[in-house]
Amino acid sequence: MTGVSGTVGEDYIFPFTQNTDANYSVDEIGALLKHIAFTSDNGYSRTIAYAGANYSTIASTPILGGLEDTDMNSKADLVATYLGYLLKIDGVFRGVVTDINTGDPVQGATVNVGVYSGITNAYGLCAVEVPPGSYTISCSHPNYATYTYHCEIIIEYNDTYWMDIPLTPDVSNDDIEQQDRITHIYPNPCISQAAIKYFMKSSGNVEISVYNIKGQKVSSLVNEYIEPGYHEVTFNNFTEHAPRISSGIYFMKLETEHTSHIEKFIILE
Secondary structure, X not given: OEOOOOOOOOOOOOOOOEOOEHHHOOOOOOOOOOEEEEEOHHHOEEEEEEEOOOOEEEEEEEOHHHOEOOOOOHHXXXXXXXXXXXXXXXXXXXXXEEEOXXXXXOOOOEEEEOOEEEEOOOOOEEEEEEOOEEEOEEEEEOOEEEEEOOOOEXXXXXXXXXXXXXEOEOOOHHHHHOOOEEEEEEOOOEOOEEEEEEEEOOOEEEEEEEEOOOXXXXXXXXXXXXXXXXXXXXXXXXXXXXXXXXXXXXXXXXXXXXXXXXXXXXXXX
């Protein structure tokens, strides 16, 4: 690519300061030349400078139409690249990252759009500028399981692609172990009897009951104050003090003042 050389007038001043203040970072054209325009030969560029009483400005732009092609499509490529930079015609991926259980925004999550990435703010929002193309999406956070979208997405020129990203909290075995819960039902399915083991993190009132699929309570196994630790209670379907429960699918529910835990329970004849 070639152009025609331009000319510059005599006695020009380019100190990059204004009244010894380098913060302006603009050209001072001299006390008598308050405003002036520089033009290269054949109009390949324009530069306009103004030195006013209280401020100075300078602006310059290339006139791409005056360039001549010397090899292939060099001029067209330059115009496309230059305008693409000015107009920001890349696509944008915007993700909204939330906790799948609470719906709260997740701050500090890393959203990966192919090889590009961004970090979510306090509102769980993240914007990643990418060239047009197909991308895989993933999201990670130290306290959550990594999220991976099941297929590639396509982002076009000047396009904005929104996606909701739900993250599932990581729960360690230690965290599970320290919850009030039913730990084991054996055998399950059962015919006549089953052992129900459960764990209490702290002392308190506990109720363990059996419910049918309609949500009706059909049996109560525990309803008392329990100390912390592991405990066991026996379900007996042939007791004299309660009617026999027919075969089917049931739910064993442990309930305390602070939480509840349910396990599926099957009875066979």
